[in-house]
Amino acid sequence: DASDTEKGMYPFYMLKEIDEQPAVLRRLAQTYVTEDGQTTIDDALLTHMSQSDRIYVVACGTSYNAGWATKHAIETMTGIPVELHVSSEVGYRLPMLSKHPFFIFLTQSGETADSRQVLVKVNELNLPALTITNVAGSTLSREATYTLLLHAGPEIAVASTKAYTAQVTLMNLLGKALGMKLDRQEARDFDIVHELGLAANAMDTIINEKEVIDQAMAQLLETTRNAFYIGRGADYYVAMEAALKLKEISYIQTEGFAAGELKHGTIALIEEGTPVFGLITDTLTGPHTRGNLKEVESRGANTFVIASEALAKESDQLVMANVHEFLTPLVTVVPTQLIAYYASLHRGYDVDKPRNLAKAVTVE
Ligand code: G6P
Numbered sequence: 001d002a003s004d005t006e007k008g009m010y011p012f013y014m015l016k017e018i019d020e021q022p023a024v025l026r027r028l029a030q031t032y033v034t035e036d037g038q039t040t041i042d043d044a045l046l047t048h049m050s051q052s053d054r055i056y057v058v059a060c061g062t063s064y065n066a067g068w069a070t071k072h073a074i075e076t077m078t079g080i081p082v083e084l085h086v087s088s089e090v091g092y093r094l095p096m097l098s099k100h101p102f103f104i105f106l107t108q109s110g111e112t113a114d115s116r117q118v119l120v121k122v123n124e125l126n127l128p129a130l131t132i133t134n135v136a137g138s139t140l141s142r143e144a145t146y147t148l149l150l151h152a153g154p155e156i157a158v159a160s161t162k163a164y165t166a167q168v169t170l171m172n173l174l175g176k177a178l179g180m181k182l183d184r185q186e187a188r189d190f191d192i193v194h195e196l197g198l199a200a201n202a203m204d205t206i207i208n209e210k211e212v213i214d215q216a217m218a219q220l221l222e223t224t225r226n227a228f229y230i231g232r233g234a235d236y237y238v239a240m241e242a243a244l245k246l247k248e249i250s251y252i253q254t255e256g257f258a259a260g261e262l263k264h265g266t267i268a269l270i271e272e273g274t275p276v277f278g279l280i281t282d283t284l285t286g287p288h289t290r291g292n293l294k295e296v297e298s299r300g301a302n303t304f305v306i307a308s309e310a311l312a313k314e315s316d317q318l319v320m321a322n323v324h325e326f327l328t329p330l331v332t333v334v335p336t337q338l339i340a341y342y343a344s345l346h347r348g349y350d351v352d353k354p355r356n357l358a359k360a361v362t363v364e
Contacts, residue, residue, distance in 0.1 A: 022207070031151055033193050041173070064086055067171070076186050076326075079182065130148065131147050159340065161245075176190055202331045306335050
């Protein structure tokens with residue numbers, strides 16, 4: 001067993017942190033929802049947000065991908081449009097603002113300079129901001145109007161895993177609380193504690209199958225130069241995170257792509273044996289992604305499918321339990337984290353300390 005800051009029986013922190021994710025989900029549900037189903041999120045924050053006409057989510061790296069993975073859920077539950085921005089792109093010129101903008105900074109460390117630069121500008125304009133972070137007392141937490149903590153425990157591996165799933169979870173909890181505050185049916189319909197429990201169980205099942213994931217998918221990445229993750233909707237957002245994870249620790253050039261957009265140029269890169277992972281959990285779009293997998297297969301790609309039960313086929317490499325559509329990213333991302341972990345391991349790299357990268361980037 002391992003404490004918060006020790007690896008214990010684990011060869012790398014990353015594997016330990018992947019394993020901790022179901023517990024982090026359960027902890028967040030307990031922290032932010034009382035036994036009688038009331039939110040513990042500060043009412044002043046919810047009131048402030050309920051008066052907003054547009055939410056601007058600002059983040060970098062994995063935190064930015066976590067923002068995308070929750071846009072649909074928040075918009076559906078609250079009726080407020082959500083915009084995503086990469087910090088370094090809006091640090092010099094803020095995006096065009098609505099009448100009543102509300103900013104959310106997603107940051108594991110709470111110290112990312114690019115994100116802080118945007119917060120400084122937001123504060124100069126006296127606009128409200130919420131920082132969602134894993135580190136109490138961090139710079140972005142201190143400088144924002146409001147803070148919500150991820151309670152994921154220290155994340156030590158450079159490649160972020162449990163912070164991503166904690167961010168996706170907490171954004172959903174916030175969306176639910178805000179939607180309830182706004183008296184929206186879409187929020188009432190989402191039994192978040194129950195659904196998070198199911199998602200945590202689905203994660204557990206995948207984690208228990210890690211050897212299968214290694215053998216069926218990761219081992220084949222030992223010598224490849226490039227790879228693709230494709231999906232549509234929620235699966236596209238997870239594809240972006242899956243690609244980032246694989247490239248940052250295995251150094252395989254990987255692109256996460258909107259499955260339908262591949263044919264408009266990028267498909268030219270598919271060669272004999274190019275690995276293409278299809279993520280298929282979205283009932284609206286899953287069949288179309290399958291069509292796109294056929295297209296790359298006929299051009300020589302080596303395809304792998306990670307699908308939810310409702311959309312699965314016999315030949316799929318990994319089948320995951322169905323979960324609520326708002327929460328599918330929590331489950332789908334786990335096999336992709338494991339694929340990245342094992343690919344890095346087989347290629348002989350230091351999984352926890354990839355070259356050229358830092359855990360918190362405090363320079364512009
Ligand atoms: C660094 C880390 C990434 C992280 C990004 C944003 O580049 O290597 O894993 O996603 O910073 O970090 P933050 O702490 O703001 O979430």
